[in-house]
Amino acid sequence: MKHPTRKGQAQMTETIAIIFIFFVLVLFGLLFYSRYQKVSLQQEAEEILATKAMEITVRTLFLPELLCTKGEAEPEENCVDMAKVEVLKERSEEDGTKYGGFFREGKRKEAYYFDLLSNSRITLQEVFPEAEEPIVLYDNAKKDWTKMEPTYFVVSLKDWEPDWPEPRYRFGYLKVEVYS
């Protein structure tokens, strides 16, 4: 029987050390990769929520229920008609519904607005000339939400006053909070 030489033992130890280092590197790689995957999944979820927030904001800005219109002329961009908002507010106060004035007309309307605005909360805040209490236009926030994405959009608040020939424009913003 041949006994291992000193040189052979040294080579064996070297090989074992190299294999050990190699596996340590592979383990680090795997750890890093799994962490990266986790972060990228989170980022993707955030991106999806952000896109949803953007879509809902744009939909809200162009809702005929809010948009400033001038008969058959082009509607005014970034403008909320306060006469329409007043009607929504009154309806909401009469009903006491959590959805604001949009959902007065029963379940069918509820589904219609849910399709458009999903789980979100939309408020309108006047800034100038007076900083009034925010008006809740739509409130369908998820109860067990994990993430919320707020988006702000500045709008003109158009209204008419009796005995004044031109509309008055106030300054305010829409806050759209989207939940997931």
Add this chain to the structure above:
Amino acid sequence: MKRGQMEVIGLVIIVILISLGLLFAARFTLQDKSGKEVFTRKGLAASVVSAALKTTMPATENCAPGVPGEARPKLGGDLLEDCAVYWDTRTTGQSYYQCGGKHSCQVAEEILQKLFAATLEEWGKKYQFKSELIEGDNTRRNLVELPRGGRECRGATDRDSSGLFPLQTESGLFIETILYVCD
């Protein structure tokens, strides 16, 4: 296999591992800007300027004291135009509109400052607003600049603008307004 060949293979493995690491690092650093951030900055900048210029002054400000009836000038079309027309008399305070007894340039600046403070500043956005009067020989005068002497967005990589909002005044003057929003 000879020892030399084994060493070459080892080197190749090391090079492959380093390249993979660099690829990952590049993916992390060269990620696209979030679409929402760009949308928010662009949309915000444009909507802030368009809404601000349309804003009407309340009747309580008594903007035209010598004129019978009420005057409700718009911030863009009326006050900024008046500021341009009466630019030379801003130190004496003489202008057509006198909201709260002040020169229209001062009123425009104060109102814009108030609007920005309640929105952009409140949401932690940096901004640079400029409304310039362009005269015949292409000389430019800063009617309103906020923040004053502001370099808030200069050199910022994540910067978007409202685009130019031109105003042609009745007296033939030309006013250019722009807002930059940056992160």
